[in-house]
Each structure stands twice: as C-alpha cells, then as structure tokens.
Amino acid sequence: MSHDHHARTMLPIPDRPVGGLTTYDAKDPDTSYPQIEPLRPPDNAPNVLVILLDDVGFGASSAFGGPCATPTAERLAAGGLRFNRFHTTALCAPTRQALLTGRNHHSVGMGSITETATSAPGNSSLRPNTKAPLAMTLKLNGYSTAQVGKCHEVPVWQSSPMGPFDAWPSGGGGFETFYGFIGGENNQWDPALYDGTTPVEPPATEGYHLTEDLTDRAVGWMRQQKALMPDKPFFVYYAPGATHAPHHVPKDWIDKYAGKFDDGWDVQRERTYARQKELGIIPAEAELTARHAEIPAWADMPDELKPVLARQMEVYAGFLEHTDHHVGRLIDALEDLEILDDTIIYYIIGDNGASAEGTVNGAFNEMANFNGMAALETPEFMRAKMDDFGSPSSYNHYSVGWAWAMNTPLQWTKQVASHWGGTRNGTIVHWPGGIAERGGIRSQFTHVIDVAPTILEAAGLPEPTMVNGVLQSPMEGTSMMYALRDPAAPERHALQYFEMFGNRGIYHQGWSAVTKHKTPWIMVGGEMPAFDDDVWELYDGSVDFSQAHNLAAEQPDRLEALKRLWLIEATKFNVLPLDDRSAERVNPEIAGRPTLIRGSSQLFYPGMGRLSENSVVSIKNKSFSITSEVTIPSDDVTGVIIAQGGRFGGWAVYFAKSRAVFTYNVLGIHSFTTEADRELTEGTHQVRLEFAYDGGGLAKGGDVSLYYDGEQVGAGRVEATQPMIFSADETTDIGHETGTTVTTDYTTATSRFTGKIHWVQLDTGADDHDHFIDPEERLRVAMARQ
Incomplete structure (x- = not known):
C-alpha cells in the first residue's frame, strides 16, 4: 500500500507548494515538476452504497421474518450480515440527519421533523456547521457523491426556489448531484422533483412510478461515474420515498398478495414471530409482546371494514416488494460493473418503525387524519374505494393494527422512541471485500449514528477536525467495524438515549428504561399528561429481546438510576426542553422558527x-x-x-x-x-x-x-x-x-x-x-x- 501523504484531518486538504528548481525556460532540461495527481482517498477505499427505506417495521421484510417478499434483502443477507439490534430515532428526518452526520438527532437540531421545528437548539432543524455531513467529508477526500430520493432535512423556511441551499444535498450537504424530492413524502405517481436545486417534472407520465425513476437515475449515475472515473470510489445514498404513505404501487404487485392477510393482524403477528424464530432473527427465548389497549383486536373490527383493511395490507406488501425489486436493480448494476465485492452496502430496512399514522381504520387519503377529519372516511366510503387503494386516485395508508404487526415481536410503532417497535430496524451490511463471514447475524447494540464512523474506518479516513475553516465536534457514533469482523465481540455502543415528542428511553449496557408519553395516531386533540406523571418501564435486554417483561416494580433503584442517566444524556445532547405540543408547533410564530x-x-x-x-x-x-x-x-x-x-x-x-x-x-x-x-x-x-x-x-x-x-x-x-x-x-x-x-x-x-x-x-x-x-x-x- 502506497504512503498517503495527505493531511486529511483538515478539509479541504490544504494545497502544498511544489518544491524544486524553478527555471526560466520550460525547455531547460532541469525543468521538472511532479505529475498532477487528482485527489483520491487512500488505496483500497471501497465504494459506498447506503440504502435507506422509509417506514418499514422490523417484522415486515421477509429477510427479518416478515410477510413481505424482499428477495434482494435476502440475497444481500446471504452474502453479508444481518443486524437484529440496529436502531433508529423513531422518525424520518431525525434518523436521516443522524445517519448523514454520525451525530445524535438533537445534536444536529433535528429533534423532530422540519415542519415542527422550534427555536430550541435541539429542535431547530439547523445542522451546526461544527458537524459536517459524511458526504462532505468523503467528497473532500476524493469520493464522487450522489444522493437519489428523499431529503427531509431542509428547514421549511429554506425550501422555496430561492433557498438558501446550504441544507440541500447538492448545496451544503456534500453531494455533487441530487435527484429527488424535498420533504417527508411524495406522490409516487406524480411527484414534485428536483434535479439539484432546480424543480423538474417527472420524465414520463404513462406508467411512471417514482421508485423506478429514482433507480434509473442512480444506476445511470453509477455507470457514468465508473465509465469516466474507474479509479475513484463513490458514495451513493439511495433513499426512496417507499414505503412511506401514500402506499402507491402498480396493481399487479398488489394482486400477488390477494387473500394473504384476510386473517388479520393478530394472526399475522403469530406467523411472523414463528418465522423469526425459525430464521434465528430473534433469540429462542424472545417473547411476542402483548397488544396494547389502544390497538384494537382484529376480531373487534367491523366485519364490513375487514376486506378494506386486508386490502390495505396487500397494497403495502406489494409496495415493499416492488421497492426491494428496484433495490435489486442497483445491486445488479454493481455486479455488472464488477464492483460488488468492492462496495460496502448498508441496506437499512426502515428509518423508523412501521407507521401508525393511518388511524385505526386506515385511510384512503391520509390528509384526513392530519386535519383531524378522519371521520369523513366512513366504512361505507372506504368500501366504495377498496379497489382504488394504491392507485393514482388514492393517497392511502394502512391501519394502526398493521403497523403494529409489521413491528413484530416488539411493542409500539413509529414516533414511539421509547420502545423498540419505534426504533429497531432490520439492517444488512454486505461487503465481500471487507467481511469474511457470509450469512451471519449480529446482535451487538448499534445505532444509525454508527454508520458514518464505520464508513470512514472502512475507507481508511480520519474524522476531520476542521472542515471549511470550522472546528468540528467529534462524531457521537461508534464504528461497527469490530462487529463486522467478530460476531462474539463485546458491544461498544453501550449507552444511547431516545426521545421523540416526549416518548423517551435510555439504553445502557443491556438494560433499557422507557416511557411512552404520546400516541402517534392522535394528531389533533387529546390531552397530554405532565412529563413527570409518565410511567417508566424497565427491561433487561440480555434476556428480553422484545421488551416483554417490565421489571420496574422488582428493581426500582436500577430504574431510577437509568432515569437519571437519561436526563444527563438529554442535557448533553440538547434534548431539553421536552416538547409535546402539536398544533402550536405547526405555527411558526408560536414555534419560534423563521418564516418566508x-x-x-x-x-x-x-x-x-x-x-x-x-x-x-x-x-x-x-x-x-x-x-x-x-x-x-x-x-x-x-x-x-x-x-x-x-x-x-x-x-x-x-x-x-x-x-x-x-x-x-x-x-x-x-x-x-x-x-x-x-x-x-x-x-x-x-x-x-x-x-x-x-x-x-x-x-x-x-x-x-x-x-x-x-x-x-x-x-x-x-x-x-x-x-x-x-x-x-x-x-x-x-x-x-x-x-x-x-x-x-x-x-x-x-x-x-x-x-x-x-x-x-x-x-x-x-x-x-x-x-x-x-x-x-x-x-x-x-x-x-x-
């Protein structure tokens, strides 16, 4: 391996003057200058492909025992490693900003989504310039960088055609190219797209689907990059809007699941749980957690609504399989380019737990719930629209019960950062050139903030201490490289806080203390308890994979110690003040954020x-x-x-x-x-x-x-x-x-x-x-x- 002479802790890497004799005439035989060498990372730095799906629960993908066929995920798992204790933040924009920076979401101002940002530092939606994104670090070290898909990290007052574009992927985000959408979700049939910072229309109307378009763009970019710069590694961040609502997918993908969910979500959880045990995804002693009273039993749902509910899940399953199919096209492209072995791939199956934002009955148009008007979608209305779910005439979401089932065997759902159902996402790492084992399972506790330091270690790059003249704070994640190499290695990420809308928790050396404060599908109305009145639970993760046995009554001293530890971490990472407001945070004047x-x-x-x-x-x-x-x-x-x-x-x-x-x-x-x-x-x-x-x-x-x-x-x-x-x-x-x-x-x-x-x-x-x-x-x- 050749010596790397670059001082890579300061970015951009400072130019050094060329030494040697300066002659008067270029024809002088003593005239000699070294060859100009384009900036490259250290030798053998891999290509990087990070795939982040949206709103997929731990128990949805077939690669983690779920009912939705994901053959690409299974293929990558067979050639790589599955992490069954990988965690996110419980919500999309916070997870994404944490992923892209290697810092906790409140540390980079993304305590919740951009639309509910406040003037509090941990919730401002503003990433401090002391925490440069991974893409910037890689680009300034000689990587080609591209983002394709969803970007939900732009502060809402900077999302107009006038910018400023500092927080946009191709502005200050470190990506040389961006093609996708700005915001939390998009119509898969008719999206609002940007090429860089320029609004563009979809390239086709007949038969168009956003996931296919995004994949076309990603594959085309990777091919061109390797055609023109075969010696330069790339970082591609592929983040489709799938499978966030609206659940839009061609009908033939939906029909593959006809009748498969007629038995309802309670039965589906049992089936998934059994399959997870069979695959070894969960330990033999892991238990299936009980259904909470807020989540209705399938048997208690109106009979006239059950066909609609089953159809909602058929649509979602088709949507996830369709998405995984297009991920497969990315992998095929890497194989065709003969660089699959030299590419470290993160396939993160969900940026949070499955979404329960679709109400108890599900929604034909999810905006009804966001406006507190879900009652307009009566059972009769839903039955009349049943065949249209997933089509361009819908803006649909599935029922709370299905979200719960897609998080099997865990408690709760997206937004509930206290329990693993909100934060645990199946993740696959595939890198034949850097991982000897094939098909293994890793159970070390890991978190989305660990991805960035892992990639830097894989590339042989240091964390920068200075970027664009600004002194950088250290990354808060822990490289996962030790776990990639040794299944028995003790976990190194032993302390992690969680918080979202007042739902909060702490993980420390196998134990977790958690409290659920707010129910995610209650968007408008509902009374919030005082934070001090929230009831905390205690779980021993060394023997209780799914948080099934609350030990708070048996070990009150341990619980109190963990609650104090949560408060220390919350203070350290700008989590305070806790903020469970809803409508008030939508109003910029009350929330304290700028407005255009x-x-x-x-x-x-x-x-x-x-x-x-x-x-x-x-x-x-x-x-x-x-x-x-x-x-x-x-x-x-x-x-x-x-x-x-x-x-x-x-x-x-x-x-x-x-x-x-x-x-x-x-x-x-x-x-x-x-x-x-x-x-x-x-x-x-x-x-x-x-x-x-x-x-x-x-x-x-x-x-x-x-x-x-x-x-x-x-x-x-x-x-x-x-x-x-x-x-x-x-x-x-x-x-x-x-x-x-x-x-x-x-x-x-x-x-x-x-x-x-x-x-x-x-x-x-x-x-x-x-x-x-x-x-x-x-x-x-x-x-x-x-």
Whole structure:
C-alpha cells in the first residue's frame, strides 16, 4: 500500500507548494515538476452504497421474518450480515440527519421533523456547521457523491426556489448531484422533483412510478461515474420515498398478495414471530409482546371494514416488494460493473418503525387524519374505494393494527422512541471485500449514528477536525467495524438515549428504561399528561429481546438510576426542553422558527411555482381574498390563475370558457365550486375572489363572492374547509398547476392560463369591502404588509 501523504484531518486538504528548481525556460532540461495527481482517498477505499427505506417495521421484510417478499434483502443477507439490534430515532428526518452526520438527532437540531421545528437548539432543524455531513467529508477526500430520493432535512423556511441551499444535498450537504424530492413524502405517481436545486417534472407520465425513476437515475449515475472515473470510489445514498404513505404501487404487485392477510393482524403477528424464530432473527427465548389497549383486536373490527383493511395490507406488501425489486436493480448494476465485492452496502430496512399514522381504520387519503377529519372516511366510503387503494386516485395508508404487526415481536410503532417497535430496524451490511463471514447475524447494540464512523474506518479516513475553516465536534457514533469482523465481540455502543415528542428511553449496557408519553395516531386533540406523571418501564435486554417483561416494580433503584442517566444524556445532547405540543408547533410564530412570509398579504407573479405550503400565507380558518390583474384575449380564455394543493385537498381560481371559477376541494371527498355568471370580455381586468369565513372554530365553511373589476358576478358556498394542511407534497403555482389538479375541470397539461397574468395578490383577514385594488396602491400596500 502506497504512503498517503495527505493531511486529511483538515478539509479541504490544504494545497502544498511544489518544491524544486524553478527555471526560466520550460525547455531547460532541469525543468521538472511532479505529475498532477487528482485527489483520491487512500488505496483500497471501497465504494459506498447506503440504502435507506422509509417506514418499514422490523417484522415486515421477509429477510427479518416478515410477510413481505424482499428477495434482494435476502440475497444481500446471504452474502453479508444481518443486524437484529440496529436502531433508529423513531422518525424520518431525525434518523436521516443522524445517519448523514454520525451525530445524535438533537445534536444536529433535528429533534423532530422540519415542519415542527422550534427555536430550541435541539429542535431547530439547523445542522451546526461544527458537524459536517459524511458526504462532505468523503467528497473532500476524493469520493464522487450522489444522493437519489428523499431529503427531509431542509428547514421549511429554506425550501422555496430561492433557498438558501446550504441544507440541500447538492448545496451544503456534500453531494455533487441530487435527484429527488424535498420533504417527508411524495406522490409516487406524480411527484414534485428536483434535479439539484432546480424543480423538474417527472420524465414520463404513462406508467411512471417514482421508485423506478429514482433507480434509473442512480444506476445511470453509477455507470457514468465508473465509465469516466474507474479509479475513484463513490458514495451513493439511495433513499426512496417507499414505503412511506401514500402506499402507491402498480396493481399487479398488489394482486400477488390477494387473500394473504384476510386473517388479520393478530394472526399475522403469530406467523411472523414463528418465522423469526425459525430464521434465528430473534433469540429462542424472545417473547411476542402483548397488544396494547389502544390497538384494537382484529376480531373487534367491523366485519364490513375487514376486506378494506386486508386490502390495505396487500397494497403495502406489494409496495415493499416492488421497492426491494428496484433495490435489486442497483445491486445488479454493481455486479455488472464488477464492483460488488468492492462496495460496502448498508441496506437499512426502515428509518423508523412501521407507521401508525393511518388511524385505526386506515385511510384512503391520509390528509384526513392530519386535519383531524378522519371521520369523513366512513366504512361505507372506504368500501366504495377498496379497489382504488394504491392507485393514482388514492393517497392511502394502512391501519394502526398493521403497523403494529409489521413491528413484530416488539411493542409500539413509529414516533414511539421509547420502545423498540419505534426504533429497531432490520439492517444488512454486505461487503465481500471487507467481511469474511457470509450469512451471519449480529446482535451487538448499534445505532444509525454508527454508520458514518464505520464508513470512514472502512475507507481508511480520519474524522476531520476542521472542515471549511470550522472546528468540528467529534462524531457521537461508534464504528461497527469490530462487529463486522467478530460476531462474539463485546458491544461498544453501550449507552444511547431516545426521545421523540416526549416518548423517551435510555439504553445502557443491556438494560433499557422507557416511557411512552404520546400516541402517534392522535394528531389533533387529546390531552397530554405532565412529563413527570409518565410511567417508566424497565427491561433487561440480555434476556428480553422484545421488551416483554417490565421489571420496574422488582428493581426500582436500577430504574431510577437509568432515569437519571437519561436526563444527563438529554442535557448533553440538547434534548431539553421536552416538547409535546402539536398544533402550536405547526405555527411558526408560536414555534419560534423563521418564516418566508410575514403579515397578511402576499404578492405573486406569473411563472412562480413549486411553492411549498410553508412558502405561502396560510388561508386556513380565516377569511381571505385573491385578486389578480389579467389580460383577456379575444378568444375563449381557460386555465389557472392560482392553485394550491391538488387532488387530495386544495383550492384554485381558474377560468373555464372565459368565466372565472373558484373550487375548494376538501380531501378529495367534497368539492365546492362557484362560477361567475358571465364571461369576461377582452381587455385588462381585475378578477377577485372573496371568501368570508364563518368563524366559530376550525374547519368551518364560508361564503364565496366573485368580482370582475369590483362588480360582483358570482356567489356560492363552501360548507367545510381543511384546518391544518392541504398536502405534504403538492405546491402553489401561478398560471398553471403542477402535480395533481384540484379539480377535474382541467388537467396538468391543459392548466396553463391562455391569457396574460400581470400579478396575483393574496390577502387574509377581515373583509374590507374594497373589491377593487387601486393599481397605484397595490405594490405599496403589499410590500408594507410583508
């Protein structure tokens, strides 16, 4: 192995002056300079492929005993190692930021998701520049770097087309290329995508699926990288939106599971548990934990709903198998390039436990629950939609019971950071060039923060002490290399805290103390107990793999010692103050985070688009008006003035046959439309919509009025509104609509306004009865309100 002369603890690596004789004439025979050598990592540094699936519980994948076929995971496990005590943070964005930095999620400001960030350091969603991401370290050491898929680490006030892009993967994240989406989830059939920081549309419409597209991009990038730089290793981070809701997958993948879940989740847990024992995934003495009272028994579910519930699980199983199939295409590409043996692969099957955010009955449109309106999806409605689950007309999620079953044999689910059902994820490490054993199982306690230091050790790279002129704090994870090499090695990651929305726990030398504070599927309403009133439990992990036997009563002194240790760790890593607020944290002013928009008015111009919900003044639970100045051509005018949201909830002001129209779509279930009583004539005009909110609480209705140049031309009624959120992935667009459409009156292709838009102004609050905005005052007033 050649000597590595680079000083790699300071990044970028400082340039050193070239020594030797400087001659006057390049033709002088004494003229000699060393060959320019491109920066490379140390010799034999492997390629790195980190695969992170979304919302997959410990007991879902067949590689860990579950009912969802994952032949690629099984293939990698047969040639590598399975870790059955690998842990995440219980939620997506925190797990991802911890993975990408090697630090605890509160240490890098990601105590929860970006949409609920606060001004507290541990919950700000801001990664300190003292904790540079792994991709940056690898890039500055000579790796090629690419991220494909989900990025949920961008603070919401930095997610607009204007950035800043410091937290974006290809901005300050250390990735030279990024193709994917920003946020927690996306429509698999019609996603909002970015290439770098540029919004782009999906490359195809017919037969398109996001996971396939992401895989195409990842495979294409790896092939090109090896074609052009065969001696340079790469780091690819592949993070599909699958299997996060909505559970979208082609029907033929769903139909493979027809009838396989008709016996319900209680029976499925027993089957998975038996299979896990058979495979050796769990110890022989591991017990199946009991069902909590908050989770209904299958037998207690309404008979008329059971076919729908079974279908929900068929859809999910098809979705996971479909995802694993495309992961297999990545592995095939590595094999075709003859670099599989030289690539360390992490296949992390889930960024948290299975998701229980779909309510007890599941959801055809999960936004119903996020708005506290799940009751709109009655059993009759669900039965009528049964065959549409998984299709482009759905935004679906499965029932709480299935989430619980997918975490077999553990307690609880995603968001519940106290119990292993929220944080334990099956993980496979495959690296034939660096791991001698094939098909082994590792049971050392490990955590997602251990991945980054493992990769650095595998590459022969030190942790940097300085990056871009900023002194770095040490990584908080522990390299797993010792466990990769020796199945009997004592675990080195012996202390780890957990916390999410007040659910908290501590692991120390085999023991765990935990307390569940909040139930994940109660999104709106519900009373939280005081933190000091939470009941703690105690488990001995050396003999109790699944946390089945609470020893709190038998060993109160040990429990108290662990509770104190949790508090010490929480203080050390910025976990405090604990914060279990819900609706308050959605409001930027209360939460204390910046917002792109201030005041009660916002001005838009034609061509603006892909504006996230956090980039637009909220019209929810209040009166508002939309005023636009447009020029109408001589022929019929059609198309969108402004639209927010899409098929599963939103609103739009648009023209149909030269008449102004306003449509408010409630969750894709109810739609309320008001149309002008006459066409708008040729020329330049103001078109105004006014919505007078009924008041008296959240989600109320209101009266609608339409105006041409201050004269009323239409009136209507919206009976109900969405109080919390329109969509997790749809955006606001001016002059057209991207993604799915709010109404079937137009399609994305026909949504472009055929006249000319000069400006659009949104105003919220009490109606001032001024139905026409003076052009000379428009800009001054709008700017004054910012």
